[in-house]
Amino acid sequence: MQSLSEKSKCHYSQPLHDPITPRQVDGTMRKYQQLALTIVTVVSLVAFLFYKHEYERLRYTLEYLDTFGKAPSEAEDIRPHCGYNTHHKVSTAPTDWVQVTSDLEVYSSFWDNQNGIGDPKIRSIAAVRKTTESPSDLSCLIWFDYEGTPAPGTCSVEFASERVHGHNTVEEDIGVLYLLCTADSKKLMLSKTPYMIQFKVGSSEPSQPVFVHESESLKSVINKxxxxxxxxxxxxxxxxxxxxxxxxxxxxxxxxxxxxxxxxxxxxxxxxxxxxxxxxxxxxxxxxxxxxxxxxxxxxxxxxxxxxxxxxxxxxxxxxxxxxxxxxxxxxxxxxxxxxxxxxxxxxxxxxxxxxxxxxxxxxxxxxxxxxxxxxxxxxxxxxxxxxxxxxxxxxxxxxxxxxxxxxxxxxxxxxxxxxxxxxxxxxxxxxxxxxxxxxxxxxxxxxxxxxxxxxxxxxx
The missing domain is CATH 3.90.550 (Spore Coat Polysaccharide Biosynthesis Protein SpsA; Chain A)
Known part of the structure; x- marks a missing residue:
């Protein structure tokens, strides 16, 4: 009888491993889903931070180009110096002026639509050494919106008229003038907006680019x-x-x-x-x-x-x-x-x-x-x-x-x-x-x- 009782105990005892219930399956799946969601969140956050960093770098580079005409080098230290008159973006001396020749440099360029009278031009403010003549074979390369390559153009020289009132009467060695440039393609000048210009003299290499300041003619100027x-x-x-x-x-x-x-x-x-x-x-x-x-x-x-x-x-x-x-x-x-x-x-x-x-x-x-x-x-x-x-x-x-x-x-x-x-x-x-x-x-x-x-x-x- 005792042996039968022991057999019956063995027969009716619980198995070593219970079968998995539906509730247990649901709990396990939830854990895997939470883990997967956490991984996706972390990856998304890392991707967001990476692309945000790249966006800031691109924005900074574009602002730098717009101001100085060339991209900053990777090794450039952009931390401001301590003391007076520091700038919050650059610590090195800016290259405002773009050299065309040893006696001619350009400071800034503007899109001059001539107020609807005459053909539009790019008007560049430049300084020239008066002891030399302005180059007669001056040409340019003009970059337009949505154009992958620059368009060739020609330039003429016009000395800026002096304001009569109170200007310096001492003869200066340096004169201020305009470089007036147009693309050879009149269609481009009339239909598209230029954003950058480079200057050439003869067969020499083109100068560093100068960004063209666009007109904002739709804005009101009264009382400002x-x-x-x-x-x-x-x-x-x-x-x-x-x-x-x-x-x-x-x-x-x-x-x-x-x-x-x-x-x-x-x-x-x-x-x-x-x-x-x-x-x-x-x-x-x-x-x-x-x-x-x-x-x-x-x-x-x-x-x-x-x-x-x-x-x-x-x-x-x-x-x-x-x-x-x-x-x-x-x-x-x-x-x-x-x-x-x-x-x-x-x-x-x-x-x-x-x-x-x-x-x-x-x-x-x-x-x-x-x-x-x-x-x-x-x-x-x-x-x-x-x-x-x-x-x-x-x-x-x-x-x-x-x-x-x-x-x-x-x-x-x-x-x-x-x-x-x-x-x-x-x-x-x-x-x-x-x-x-x-x-x-x-x-x-x-x-x-x-x-x-x-x-x-x-x-x-």
């Missing part, structure tokens, strides 16, 4: 003004930059094109962060000296003036080309636009006046009145010398560029009782100056500057 700020020769303080931009923003300037380097790292940070809130636009355009010859200050001003006019011809009604020490002091009206409208002739100036000339007065600041943390413009000021015309003017790009194919532009002088340019400097011990009241003459400008968001953010930072 811009300042083009010339490069500085010495390091500057953030306060000086912030004062300048805040002041001109108060009198109605909403666009600043800064040729430099000019901006300090702190000034750039403040503008990047608060420009939308303040209601201004700004762009930096690095300006280096020519690769072949040294440019004097008057030539630099002339090149930047032409570049500024063509750069803003379809977006801004007025432009001023200024040094960091030059301030437009409005005696009667609060804004530049109101001042122009109040001039003799009223709204007639909208039709035919291409340049409004200012009188300039040199003023200097007495060092004993300079105090840390206060506005430079609110200090005790002494004047030096008499009022003169130094070439500062409100220029109207859409009329000046049209005058290239029309007659000479009309000019108008602004009396010192209406507005004057103050050229600031620091008084030296040898200056023979007469004491004057605080400048600017209307205290409201200083009050507004002290309330300016940009100035207050500079105080905080």
């Amino acid at each position: 003004s811009a300042v083009c700020l010339l490069p500085v020769e010495n390091p500057i303080s953030t306060l000086k930059v912030i004062e300048f931009i805040s002041f001109y923003n108060i009198i109605g300037i909403d666009k600043f094109t800064i040729y430099g380097p000019v901006l300090t790292p702190l000034a750039r940070y403040l503008l990047d962060k608060y420009s939308d809130e303040i209601g201004i636009e700004f762009e930096e355009k690095l300006f280096s000296s020519s690769q072949t010859f040294k440019l004097t200050r008057p030539v630099v001003k002339r090149v930047i003036e032409l570049d500024c006019i063509y750069r803003h011809r379809d977006t801004q009604e007025n432009v001023l080309i200024l040094d960091l020490d030059q301030y437009v002091i409005l005696e009667l009206k609060a804004t530049l636009q109101e001042t122009l409208l109040a001039l003799k002739g009223g709204s007639q100036y909208h039709r035919d006046v291409a340049a409004f000339h200012f009188t300039t007065q040199k003023v200097c600041l007495d060092m004993q009145h300079m105090k840390k943390g206060t506005l430079r413009l609110s200090q005790q000021v002494h004047t030096v010398g008499s009022m003169k015309e130094m070439g500062v003017a409100v220029l109207r790009p859409h009329l000046l560029t049209a005058s290239a194919i029309g007659g000479p532009p009309n000019n108008q002088h602004i009396s010192a009782a209406t507005a004057v340019i103050h050229q600031y400097s620091v008084c030296s011990s040898t200056d023979n100056h007469n004491e004057r009241r605080h400048l600017p003459t209307q205290k409201k400008f200083v009050d507004k500057l002290e309330k300016s968001l940009l100035y207050r953010k500079w105080i905080i930072n």
Whole structure:
């Protein structure tokens, strides 16, 4: 009986491995699905980060090409240097100028549609050594949208006309001119937009490419003004930059094109962060000296003036080309636009006046009145010398560029009782100056500057 009982126990005992139930199958499948989903998620994330990195590299390269005309090398260190006047994208000297010959270099190019009068052309701003003749066998290669190869073209030379008002009278060794280029195929010039041009002399190799700035003729220019700020020769303080931009923003300037380097790292940070809130636009355009010859200050001003006019011809009604020490002091009206409208002739100036000339007065600041943390413009000021015309003017790009194919532009002088340019400097011990009241003459400008968001953010930072 005992043996039967043991057999029965053996017979009815549970098997060593239970068969897999449907519930267990479902649980196992869920684990595999979760594992597969995790793998897919990780792979997708890695792919996203990789392609995002590649996209950023491509975007940076395109921006670099658009600014400097050649791609950055892999070994290039793009970290900004410490100190004054650094740029947030490059640390090496930019090659703004493109060399065509040892005596001819190009700074910038613009798509000039001739305002519908005549055939469109590419207008390039260049500098040439006057002791040599411009090459007679100058040609070009023009790159058009949706075209895989460049189209051959021809170029002619046109010296830029000098502005009569206040330009330098000393004979310079370097002249400023236009290179006017068109493709041999008229169909391409009329139907497609060029984006890059290379120059050739005879059978020589083509130059480095120059990007063509496209016109924005659909935008309105009424009541919009811009300042083009010339490069500085010495390091500057953030306060000086912030004062300048805040002041001109108060009198109605909403666009600043800064040729430099000019901006300090702190000034750039403040503008990047608060420009939308303040209601201004700004762009930096690095300006280096020519690769072949040294440019004097008057030539630099002339090149930047032409570049500024063509750069803003379809977006801004007025432009001023200024040094960091030059301030437009409005005696009667609060804004530049109101001042122009109040001039003799009223709204007639909208039709035919291409340049409004200012009188300039040199003023200097007495060092004993300079105090840390206060506005430079609110200090005790002494004047030096008499009022003169130094070439500062409100220029109207859409009329000046049209005058290239029309007659000479009309000019108008602004009396010192209406507005004057103050050229600031620091008084030296040898200056023979007469004491004057605080400048600017209307205290409201200083009050507004002290309330300016940009100035207050500079105080905080």
